[in-house]
Amino acid sequence: MVRLFLAGLAILCACLTANAQEASLQPILQEHQEIIAKSSRKTIKPAIDAIASSGLPQAQVMLETWAAKDMWMRKSDGLFFSGQKGEGRSYELTDFDTGEVIGTFEKSDLKQLKPNSGIRSMIGTALVQFQLTDPDRAKRQAALQSIQRDPEGALLEPLRASIEDEPDAEMKAQKQRLERLLTIGYDEDTAARVTAIEEMSGDLSVDVRAALNPLVVTKRQAAAELPTDVNVAAVLDPGASTFSETEAYDLLIANDLVPALTSSEDIRAALATNIEVGRVGGIPVAQLNTDAARAKAYAALAEAGTVPAFITQAQIDAALDSHVFFETYSEPSPEVTAAAEKALEQIELKVGLNQTLDLTLDAISLASIYFLAAIGLAITFGVMGVINMAHGEFIMMGAYTGYVVQQFIPDHTLSIIVAIPMAFAVTFAMGVAMERLVIRWLYARPLETLLATFGISIALQQLAKNIFGTQARPLTAPGWLNGAWVLNDVVSISYIRIAIFVLALIFLALFLYIMKRTRLGLEMRAVTQNPRMAASMGINPGRVNMLTFGLGSGIAGIAGVAIGLFAKVTSDLGNDYIVQSFMTVVVGGVGNIWGALAGAGMIGFLQKGIEWMNPSNTLAAQTYMIIFIIIFIQFRPRGIIALKGRAAGD
Known part of the structure; x- marks a missing residue:
């Protein structure tokens, strides 16, 4: 019985020891000790992945400590600890697994690990899966921002797992939206990606378009036959307006399918190499001062077999006829690209409509400013006939x-x-x-x-x-007037x-x-x-x-x-509005409040419309607007709403 008891106790101790080792982070660190100590961005990824995927709760603390440059390696045994500065040049080391202080060591006995910005970025990405479920809301928000800045397929599952237990309704909505965007770009299930694309097809936000655009990026290729294992976007016809024969042959050259054309630089180099007794191909060097002469000399060298022969037009035509040209999507799934193109078409239409709405709001806003600036002038000019500069x-x-x-x-x-x-x-x-x-x-x-x-x-x-x-001088608006009324990413x-x-x-x-x-x-x-x-x-x-x-x-x-x-x-300040004020009054109709309103609306919409057609040159827009108004006055000299009475007889 005693023997059985001792044997059972030994087995229990062995199991506890094994569990303790399994729950320890230090063995993982020791397995990757060399690359962690070297701290090179090119080699560090396996170590970070191993730590992040360990599932150990202390992994988050360790990664945060590493990113903060507070991780130290003890030179005597290569073990890693969290270090805090003590007295003088000594540091107090804390074990990552137990959280206990193991002692104080001199700096000369330790090596501080200082990750560069690239490694810190990789650590930050690895920390996201821990931060998504962190009790601290600020850390969860920072994790979402990190995913938005640097999305990766590996973050999709941790993000999905964190959604159900998210206590904050606003942040839960952010996670759900971000999960849809990551699903579009990184999910391995084609049906799930298509569903996500269809769900987001009515969203005008820039991040949705940023997720969809890479799916429809195309690349021109050439081959002897049209491949069946790629997602073909279109078959190209050499000689068409969008794809010339020159572009087609250059594509063949780029794919090493045909020999390159002989350029003028190639001809000059070949002639310079083959000068014999002051002649090249039987032509004196002094006569090689034209393209025709150089081409003739090069042809003579080619006939002698000294240099490669010119590529003839017949050879170019034959090469084009024997190859097929096509564009392929970078996204391999045809279902995904079809859904993405359809969604982008819908989004483009909605963006256009919303841009029109945004331009209309800008024009109304500008018209209200001109109306305020011109209403006083409309009164004095209309009633008194005084041109008040x-x-x-x-x-x-x-x-x-x-x-x-x-x-x-x-x-x-x-x-x-x-x-x-x-x-x-x-x-x-x-x-x-x-x-x-x-x-x-x-x-x-x-x-x-x-x-x-x-x-x-x-x-x-x-x-x-x-x-x-x-x-x-600043004229500061009240705080409640700061910001803008944002309808979507287009209209505000x-x-x-x-x-x-x-x-x-x-x-x-x-x-x-x-x-x-x-x-x-x-x-x-x-x-x-x-x-x-x-x-x-x-x-x-x-x-x-x-x-x-x-x-x-x-x-x-x-x-x-x-x-x-x-x-x-x-x-x-007044100089910026006096011209528009006079134009508003004259175009609208002198001395009429409704005329001033109509004139302000016309000028506001006209100016915004011209600026939209020529956004890079506001001075030209002003010039075009004045020319239009001059022409308008030729046909309606009394303005949109003519005043009856004295003004009608003036």
């Missing part, structure tokens, strides 16, 4: 007013709320002052008015430079642009209310249509003109605050 400077003054307000009110939301009425007040007052001091003395004298307002424009720009300097629009669009609608409604529901609006319409008749009815045209000019200037100030949220606030 300083209108852009009122926009600039509004933007600077917003900047000054933000210096005193750091809360960006509150500062913008305060800046809008403040900008209106400042530019309204400046507009009234300008009308009273300058404009009213120049009515019915358009040239003098234009020159005077142009001079005021220059003076206001210089004044702004003297006060604020030449550097651009910034929240600032949306806010400006809403502001333009508000001012459209406000201006319509003023014009239709208030006494000032009634008087403005009366003066616009017939100033003499309005005066005879007791309306003071001078007062109406003053308030109208102030109102138009005030609205320009508010437009300046809105524009300053995304444009650089400088003394030259």
Whole structure:
């Protein structure tokens, strides 16, 4: 009995020892000790794969320690440990398997393993399978990002295994999407890949197209017969518009199926090698100064058997006739390439439609900006007939007013709320002052008015430079206006642009209310249509003109605050919008709010359309737009919506 007990105890100890060895990481490290110590990217992969596939929980800690350059090898026995710096030049070593400190050693007795960036990248890829199920959400997110940067087929199964137990709903959706993308590129089951492609065919994201495009990449090849073991995309016909005979023969040369053509360099080299007594092929060297002479000499050498003969056209035709030319997919499965091509066609159609939507949103956004900038000019130009070249400077003054307000009110939301009425007040007052001091003395004298307002424009720009300097000043948008409204990877629009669009609608409604529901609006319409008749009815045209000019200037100030949220606030800010403002007013119809809206829409869509057709040259786009508008005015000199009354008779 005692013997049986001792024998059983020995067997148990042996099993425990064997299990302990199986659960130990150190034997795996020792098996690959040489390549780990060498730390070469070319040879390290087997060691990393063995560690990652061991299934041991300590493998993750070991790989993270290695990547952090905290792994040390003890020179005396070649064992690997985690090391932390102690006192002086000593290091405290910790066993990977037990997690226990084994002692402190001098640096001279140890070798630190410092993996380079390439090895750290490979370690990072190996760590992904552990990090996908890590309790730390940040590590799981980092693992997904690592897979997205460097996808591999080996990561597909660990990713799939981590999806079911993922506690975070958002991250679970990310994993499911990434699993579909990896399935498209790396799954060995053709049916699974086709299913994944069909599921993702409605997705417009760039990563989907990046997964599908490699599947339909083709390569031109040539052979004596069309092979049956490749995925043929198309059979090519030499001499066609997309595949010339020259390209076909060059392909044969590249595949070593035919001899190369004799080039001019080959002829020169052969002639230089075969000079005899000042002659080559019986022709004096001095006469070999033309291509025809050199070709004749080379032909003589070829006839003598000294050099290879020219390849004739008949030989080229025979070679082309005896070979087949075709394109093959890099993806071997025809089912996968067919599904990928169909999906890409559907995606391309949807991308085109969404690009049209995106261009439309950009055009509407630009039109709202031009409308805000031009609405004040439409009022003054339409009611008073004044060409105010300083209108852009009122926009600039509004933007600077917003900047000054933000210096005193750091809360960006509150500062913008305060800046809008403040900008209106400042530019309204400046507009009234300008009308009273300058404009009213120049009515019915358009040239003098234009020159005077142009001079005021220059003076206001210089004044702004003297006060604020030449550097651009920031007008910071509130935090809730940062970012963009993203519909998909194709369509997006910034929240600032949306806010400006809403502001333009508000001012459209406000201006319509003023014009239709208030006494000032009634008087403005009366003066616009017939100033003499309005005066005879007791309306003071001078007062109406003053308030109208102030109102138009005030609205320009508010437009300046809105524009300053995304444009650089400088003394030259108005110059960027004065031309478009005048074009908006003239094209839309002078003195008509609906005309200004129509003009802004037309110019906004026209400019974006021209920029889309010629995106590399915005200056050319501006030029084409101005030419189009000049032509348009020739046919509709009063604009889209012509004004009745005084403007109709001017």
